[in-house]
Amino acid sequence: MKHLKAIFASIALFAMFAGTSLQAKVEIQWWHAFGGRLGELLDEQVNKFNASQNKYTVVHTRKGNYSETLNAGIAAFRAGQHPNILMVFEVGTASLMAAKGAYVPMYQLMKDAGQSFNPKGFVSAVSGYYTTTDGKMLSMPYNSSTPVLWVNKDLMKKAGLDPEMDLSTWKRVGNALDAAKAKGIDMPFCTCWHSWVHLENFSAYHNIPFATKANGFAGLDTELSFNSPVHIKHIQTLGKWAQEGKFKYMGRRNEAGKNFRAGECMLMTESSAGYAGIKKEAKFEFGIRHLPYYGGTEAPQNTIIGGSSLWALSGKSKEENKATAAFLAFLSKTDIQAKWHQDTGYLGVTTAAAKKTKSSGFYKANPGTDLAGIQMMRNKVTQNSKGLRLGSFDQIRGIIDEEMEGVYSGKKTAQVALDSAVRRGNVLLRRFERANK
Amino acid sequence: MEKRVFFKGWWLPALLVAPQLLISFVFFFYPSGQAIWNSLFLPDPFGLKTEFVGLDNFRFLLSDPYYLASFKTTVIFSTAVSVSSMALGLYLAALADRLIKGAGVYQTLLIWPYAIAPAIAGVLWLFMFNGNIGLASYYLKALGYEWNHTLKGDQAMFLVILASSWGRISYNFLFFFSRTTSYSKINH
Known part of the structure; x- marks a missing residue:
């Protein structure tokens, strides 16, 4: 009998402790779009956070590519089964922002949780993308990159060119491509993310509007305007190069990266975050250059970002929101940011991380890795170069892709294609405006 | 009552x-x-x-010309897939029927593609014609033909028709074959 009592008591005691220890650990969910090397690095960050304290546990899940992750998050929200943190790529930013009530704004989340959080610590060119016009930060910048020009130096030599030659303007790039073609190089030029590089960033870099109303920052009644003479000139040039076999179009996303890494393509425009893969796989000497521009314009202004930010979705308990705030504050720490920046080629999104990377000698040891940061912050940001805030932009990009493919294949002139993309895209913008009045 | x-x-x-x-x-x-x-x-x-x-x-x-154009694309696709898979299925069935020896082997081999899930079949065809790593696109290039279905609409259409018909030929073959064999049995 005594024994039995003791057993019961110990069970009760054990249950109590087990109960409290379970209760003490708050678990939160994070849905993201990273696999491969990036997924490993993300997992490392989460493990580090989970080991750094004993109150919260973060569980991360990959939901597919950027678009799939966004769609999964939205569907789950409608079913009330959404995660605490959702990764949303820059293209989806306007859709999230307009969905007031679906998320807890970052400044609010941090304030409620009592986290010291300094939005001024972020590089403004990055945080500006995720901040309202009255200066309130809505989501946490996670991975941000900007397009640069990648050079295969071995192929440059094969083309009889100086691998260090000036490639700052599209005219000079054109000359290099002529030389490469004449020497029988099969793929002198290729590009990833052609709308992002050759229209969206192109606009910011030349200080011309991609859309009216400060690229959509100043209102939902924005209209696309990427059919200006400078835009048309550039897309027509790409079309001409494609017809002459100097530019090979490999796909809408980052398909061309494979050709570059395999040593087939001489010059490629791609995100600065192509770095991780190129460094790992390229069996040739490569170089990084600033994105080229056209002389006689307002270029070079500055380029804009691509990548994603993290949104705290609404409808979660106070305790869970506290955990979310703690985790996001952890991610913005200088050490974490500096490591992420150096491993991936994404930008250092906090000023402190950029400084730390510089003082560690990383840029000197890896020449060219600082160009993306310089290119983004070289000038005071104008309303054409702050970024884009357009609703339904995922779908609009699809339209742009389709129209530009018509130019490369010689079916359309750049004027016809861009006019048509603007007209079709505007229809979607009006629908978005109507649904989000 | x-x-x-x-x-x-x-x-x-x-x-x-x-x-x-x-x-x-x-x-x-x-x-x-x-x-x-x-x-x-x-x-x-x-x-x-x-x-x-x-x-x-x-x-x-209905005011979107691209939506309306998708009807035309559907008609072209469905017609091409039905006609080519039926015609080839019938042709192969006729050939297999004329065989005296080994008909069973040919029959089995011809039915195989149908056993492959459409999603897998699609990935396989895409893989073969991939502009970067595809075998088919590689040999076409060696023959001097530039294959790039990400850019050329007619090539993309040809590829989806090919991939869809491929599995259906087996299916149609099966029906035609059982029909022709029973027909010849009656006649013999």
Whole structure:
């Protein structure tokens, strides 16, 4: 009998402790779009956070590519089964922002949780993308990159060119491509993310509007305007190069990266975050250059970002929101940011991380890795170069892709294609405006 | 008497049909009704607010020339897939029927593609014609033909027709073959 009592008591005691220890650990969910090397690095960050304290546990899940992750998050929200943190790529930013009530704004989340959080610590060119016009930060910048020009130096030599030659303007790039073609190089030029590089960033870099109303920052009644003479000139040039076999179009996303890494393509425009893969796989000497521009314009202004930010979705308990705030504050720490920046080629999104990377000698040891940061912050940001805030932009990009493919294949002139993309895209913008009045 | 028969004749059939009716209602009528109802609204992605817009969504869709063009694309695709897979299926069935020895082997081999899931078959064809790493595109290039279906619409169309017909040829072959064999048995 005594024994039995003791057993019961110990069970009760054990249950109590087990109960409290379970209760003490708050678990939160994070849905993201990273696999491969990036997924490993993300997992490392989460493990580090989970080991750094004993109150919260973060569980991360990959939901597919950027678009799939966004769609999964939205569907789950409608079913009330959404995660605490959702990764949303820059293209989806306007859709999230307009969905007031679906998320807890970052400044609010941090304030409620009592986290010291300094939005001024972020590089403004990055945080500006995720901040309202009255200066309130809505989501946490996670991975941000900007397009640069990648050079295969071995192929440059094969083309009889100086691998260090000036490639700052599209005219000079054109000359290099002529030389490469004449020497029988099969793929002198290729590009990833052609709308992002050759229209969206192109606009910011030349200080011309991609859309009216400060690229959509100043209102939902924005209209696309990427059919200006400078835009048309550039897309027509790409079309001409494609017809002459100097530019090979490999796909809408980052398909061309494979050709570059395999040593087939001489010059490629791609995100600065192509770095991780190129460094790992390229069996040739490569170089990084600033994105080229056209002389006689307002270029070079500055380029804009691509990548994603993290949104705290609404409808979660106070305790869970506290955990979310703690985790996001952890991610913005200088050490974490500096490591992420150096491993991936994404930008250092906090000023402190950029400084730390510089003082560690990383840029000197890896020449060219600082160009993306310089290119983004070289000038005071104008309303054409702050970024884009357009609703339904995922779908609009699809339209742009389709129209530009018509130019490369010689079916359309750049004027016809861009006019048509603007007209079709505007229809979607009006629908978005109507649904989000 | 008559009344009892009527009672019996009404309840039992109703009871027997009920499960089917219920399933049709739950899985067909209710969702389609809801879809029609929803088509009259314009919601935001998160479903936080919604606006009644009448027939505006239909107007939007039917005034889009690219949506209308998709009908033409569908007609071309379906016709090409049906005609090519039926014709080739019949042709192969006729050939297999003429064989005296080894007909079984050919028959089995010809049915194989049908056993491959359409999604897998699609990936395989895409892989073969991939501009970067595809074998088919590599050899076509060696022959001097530039294959790039990401850019050229007619090549993309040809590829999806090819991939879709490939699995269907087997299926059609099976039907034609059983028909031709039974036909020849009667004649012999």
